Amino acid sequence: MAWSPTHKEQTREKILQSAARLFTQQGFDNVGINDVMAHAGLTRGAFYAHFHSKSELYAEAIVTAALTAQSTLLAALPERATRSQVVNAYLSDTHRRGDSASCPLAFLTTDISQRDPVIRAAYTKVFRGFLNQLEPNSEAREKALRTAVLMIGGMAIARALDDDGLVSELFSACQAGASR
Amino acid sequence: MAWSPTHKEQTREKILQSAARLFTQQGFDNVGINDVMAHAGLTRGAFYAHFHSKSELYAEAIVTAALTAQSTLLAALPERATRSQVVNAYLSDTHRRGDSASCPLAFLTTDISQRDPVIRAAYTKVFRGFLNQLEPNSEAREKALRTAVLMIGGMAIARALDDDGLVSELFSACQAGASR
DNA sequence: GTCTATACTAAGATAGAC
DNA sequence: GTCTATCTTAGTATAGAC
Numbered sequence: 001m002a003w004s005p006t007h008k009e010q011t012r013e014k015i016l017q018s019a020a021r022l023f024t025q026q027g028f029d030n031v032g033i034n035d036v037m038a039h040a041g042l043t044r045g046a047f048y049a050h051f052h053s054k055s056e057l058y059a060e061a062i063v064t065a066a067l068t069a070q071s072t073l074l075a076a077l078p079e080r081a082t083r084s085q086v087v088n089a090y091l092s093d094t095h096r097r098g099d100s101a102s103c104p105l106a107f108l109t110t111d112i113s114q115r116d117p118v119i120r121a122a123y124t125k126v127f128r129g130f131l132n133q134l135e136p137n138s139e140a141r142e143k144a145l146r147t148a149v150l151m152i153g154g155m156a157i158a159r160a161l162d163d164d165g166l167v168s169e170l171f172s173a174c175q176a177g178a179s180r
Numbered sequence: 181m182a183w184s185p186t187h188k189e190q191t192r193e194k195i196l197q198s199a200a201r202l203f204t205q206q207g208f209d210n211v212g213i214n215d216v217m218a219h220a221g222l223t224r225g226a227f228y229a230h231f232h233s234k235s236e237l238y239a240e241a242i243v244t245a246a247l248t249a250q251s252t253l254l255a256a257l258p259e260r261a262t263r264s265q266v267v268n269a270y271l272s273d274t275h276r277r278g279d280s281a282s283c284p285l286a287f288l289t290t291d292i293s294q295r296d297p298v299i300r301a302a303y304t305k306v307f308r309g310f311l312n313q314l315e316p317n318s319e320a321r322e323k324a325l326r327t328a329v330l331m332i333g334g335m336a337i338a339r340a341l342d343d344d345g346l347v348s349e350l351f352s353a354c355q356a357g358a359s360r
Numbered sequence: 361g362t363c364t365a366t367a368c369t370a371a372g373a374t375a376g377a378c
Numbered sequence: 379g380t381c382t383a384t385c386t387t388a389g390t391a392t393a394g395a396c
Binding site for chain 1: 206207209210285286287288289290291292293294297300301303304307308321322323325326328329330332333334336337339340341342343346349350352353354356357
């Protein structure tokens with residue numbers, strides 16, 4: 001296996017998938033390189049053959065996590081899903097629990113503010129992609145921005161609250177605002 | 181000074197103020213007990229005469245930070261400020277920079293999700309207070325929830341972005357939605 | 361109540377064998 | 379390319395002097 005030309009690329013990809021999952025669920029500081037590598041079936045030392053630092057991994061993992069989350073979300077919906085179907089799937093208890101794929105925009109929001117420029121750039125890029133998915137034509141940009149905040153912000157806040165009743169109120173309010 | 185009956189209470193308060201400021205700006209993991217105590221003009225060892233653990237301090241600091249942020253925000257506005265004046269002051273570059281008092285709801289959103297129940301309870305309590313400030317009568321609750329998300333979520337996302345132009349677009353969109 | 365000194369633990373990063 | 383072993387740093391928490 002060691003002499004396969006694609007082996008390194010595959011391993012790198014596996015590390016990235018593990019990192020995307022763990023970082024999104026638990027944040028930068030609560031996940032060690034050890035955790036990521038163990039989750040990928042490897043050991044600490046092998047990490048630096050693929051990435052220069054934990055920060056570099058984090059930046060790439062954000063993008064990977066976003067792609068995975070998008071696929072997962074859309075896969076659970078009909079082919080031509082309406083706006084409100086997408087919004088409801090995003091602002092759902094399933095998503096909030098975070099046991100399948102999770103959106104890094106909502107799960108890592110305040111985890112980004114003070115990190116490397118590279119990390120903030122990755123987040124910004126993903127956010128721009130999110131906006132484009134919502135509303136490709138730029139005339140409705142203002143509405144798209146509000147919708148994005150209701151979705152991402154609503155989920156981020158919901159995950160901090162400890163009261164399920166309040167969370168479901170919150171989701172309903174955001175769904176109503178984001179679907180119109 | 182050591183025999184003043186109010187001395188301990190005053191020191192505790194000073195630690196709490198330092199913690200509120202540092203935690204809100206930098207999050208739980210990026211602030212050490214050492215940092216908090218040094219900022220308060222004391223040393224590490226003295227901490228445990230006032231709090232049992234870092235988590236306990238964090239929970240209390242969130243409430244303290246919220247009160248301070250509210251005072252600071254309102255102090256900069258006229259006595260009978262309109263809704264949109266409050267919203268604009270909240271969603272401002274001044275607030276985003278975070279060099280004066282900052283709202284823990286927006287600055288610590290995703291920092292809360294996986295911490296002690298006590299911490300999550302503190303955050304939830306502050307969020308409820310925020311809602312009540314926005315709209316004391318519960319009939320307009322749904323609108324108040326959306327407004328809260330546009331303010332808190334808008335600020336949280338803005339702090340993660342690295343593009344000032346995008347941030348100002350974002351602020352405008354949220355201000356328009358939250359003021360009506 | 362506050363200080364200095366000190367476990368104890370965890371984590372990022374590197375070195376060298378295979 | 380992956381492993382084990384190690385260096386280094388940092389942070390929570392505690393012990394004991396004053």
